[in-house]
Amino acid sequence: xxxxxxxxxxxxxxxxxxxxxxxxxxxxxxxxxxxxxxxxxxxxxxxxxxxxxxxxxxxxxxxxxxxxxxxxxxxxxxxxxxxxxxxxxxxxxxxxxxxxxxxxxxxxxxxxxxxxxxxxxxxxxxxxxxxxxxxxxxxxxxxxxxxxxxxxxxxxxxxxxxxxxxxxxxxxxxxxxxxxxxxxxxxxxxxxxxxxxxxxxxxxxxxxxxxxxxxxxxxxxxxxxxxxxxxxxxxxxxxxxxxxxxxxxxxxxxxxxxxxxxxxxxxxxxxxxxxxxxxxxxxxxxxxxxxxxxxxxxxxxxxxxxxxxxxxxxxxxxxxxxxxxxxxxxxxxxxxxxxxxxxxxxxxxxxxxxxxxxxxxxxxxxxxxxxxxxxxxxxxxxxxxxxxxxxxxxxxxxxxxxxxxxx
Amino acid sequence: xxxxxxxxxxxxxxxxxxxxxxxxxxxxxxxxxxxxxxxxx
Numbered sequence: 001x002x003x004x005x006x007x008x009x010x011x012x013x014x015x016x017x018x019x020x021x022x023x024x025x026x027x028x029x030x031x032x033x034x035x036x037x038x039x040x041x042x043x044x045x046x047x048x049x050x051x052x053x054x055x056x057x058x059x060x061x062x063x064x065x066x067x068x069x070x071x072x073x074x075x076x077x078x079x080x081x082x083x084x085x086x087x088x089x090x091x092x093x094x095x096x097x098x099x100x101x102x103x104x105x106x107x108x109x110x111x112x113x114x115x116x117x118x119x120x121x122x123x124x125x126x127x128x129x130x131x132x133x134x135x136x137x138x139x140x141x142x143x144x145x146x147x148x149x150x151x152x153x154x155x156x157x158x159x160x161x162x163x164x165x166x167x168x169x170x171x172x173x174x175x176x177x178x179x180x181x182x183x184x185x186x187x188x189x190x191x192x193x194x195x196x197x198x199x200x201x202x203x204x205x206x207x208x209x210x211x212x213x214x215x216x217x218x219x220x221x222x223x224x225x226x227x228x229x230x231x232x233x234x235x236x237x238x239x240x241x242x243x244x245x246x247x248x249x250x251x252x253x254x255x256x257x258x259x260x261x262x263x264x265x266x267x268x269x270x271x272x273x274x275x276x277x278x279x280x281x282x283x284x285x286x287x288x289x290x291x292x293x294x295x296x297x298x299x300x301x302x303x304x305x306x307x308x309x310x311x312x313x314x315x316x317x318x319x320x321x322x323x324x325x326x327x328x329x330x331x332x333x334x335x336x337x338x339x340x341x342x343x344x345x346x347x348x349x350x351x352x353x354x355x356x357x358x359x360x361x362x363x364x365x366x367x368x369x370x371x372x373x374x375x376x377x378x379x380x381x382x383x384x385x386x387x388x389x390x391x392x393x394x395x396x397x398x399x400x401x402x403x404x405x406x407x
Numbered sequence: 408x409x410x411x412x413x414x415x416x417x418x419x420x421x422x423x424x425x426x427x428x429x430x431x432x433x434x435x436x437x438x439x440x441x442x443x444x445x446x447x448x
Contacts, residue, residue: 167409167410170410170411170414171410171413171414171417172414173410173414174410174411174413174414174415175414175417175418177414178411178414178415178418179418182418215426216422218426219421219423219425219426220418220421220422221425222421222422222425223417223418223421223422293434294439296439367408367411368408369410
């Protein structure tokens with residue numbers, strides 16, 4: 001009874017942020033057009049106020065007003081058909097023909113407003129959503145544990161064990177897992193440090209912690225990528241969906257209820273974890289490489305163009321972005337990196353739960369690599385039969401060779 | 408449990424190795440963001 005009460009209380013506490021009304025900006029199609037007749041078509045106070053309120057504004061009246069192209073017209077001076085304000089607007093919207101001594105596109109960007117959008121998002125929504133994703137998953141699992149309890153092994157242990165994962169498989173798993181934990185912790189420090197750690201621990205300590213976190217994060221990233229490649233190569237064959245997954249899913253994998261659906265080496269739940277780790281791990285790795293080598297591995301504008309060709313941009317509600325500067329592409333790389341990392345944190349938290357306190361005997365599979373036959377029969381019966389059949393086959397082949405030849 | 412420690416040790420070795428190798432190869436932020444005329448040492 002107390003367990004159920006605690007579960008209910010946990011769920012209530014977790015739903016509390018959802019009860020708080022969120023102020024929404026009134027913006028969009030119903031916003032009235034601005035009358036700029038008083039300024040002769042130039043910017044008005046209302047334009048500035050709308051921008052400061054964070055509303056979506058159409059500033060093409062400024063961005064397109066960058067002078068004519070009568071550069072060669074006689075008697076117009078060095079600016080040709082453009083005036084000083086028009087030149088500054090061209091610089092403001094990255095439309096000026098700029099030549100810089102560095103010779104690269106990065107140096108040509110003198111002004112960009114993408115940075116402010118990104119900073120506002122990073123310090124606002126990303127932190128709030130990220131926090132609740134991690135805390136919500138942990139709280140949800142706690143509630144589930146209180147309701148469901150530990151998934152026990154039915155009946156007695158047999159005392160006979162079977163090798164579930166070889167040493168190289170466990171090594172790859174732990175290389176990936178431990179490096180993800182380190183990267184997750186250091187990444188969270190970097191994201192939340194200035195706002196939440198500095199006021200508590202002091203700016204000096206926070207600065208040192210974040211500098212250390214950055215070095216650790218940048219270098220441990222390689223271990224994560226190696227672990228990801230190892231895990232993918234070793235297990236991809238076992239994670240191709242098959243018919244037994246449907247049965248497993250229909251019975252909720254025995255996680256809800258008391259059924260023990262048959263499964264091969266990996267059940268449908270584990271396959272979902274595997275593909276999530278591969279996909280989100282790949283997103284984290286590719287965007288991470290972009291962040292590791294700033295401005296030397298910039299690719300998101302091309303990805304966005306490709307997504308737009310496939311109609312995916314509209315599908316996920318993203319605006320079409322073909323004119324992204326290299327700086328904005330770096331900001332986007334950080335955004336995708338962080339979002340994928342938070343999603344993977346949620347999934348990995350659930351994985352850690354079910355592989356430790358959530359299920360009796362599960363940790364042995366990755367701890368020693370040996371699992372009791374009773375556990376294997378309960379959770380991976382098809383795989384156990386395959387292993388036994390293979391062992392019997394080996395034994396059957398071995399016997400004749402062991403026998404002394406008649407000659 | 409040995410593989411857990413092996414994974415942990417490998418992570419440290421890879422991280423130290425990557426840091427050293429990239430620094431030697433001139434991929435440090437200081438070197439990447441500075442021109443030839445800037446003395447870093």
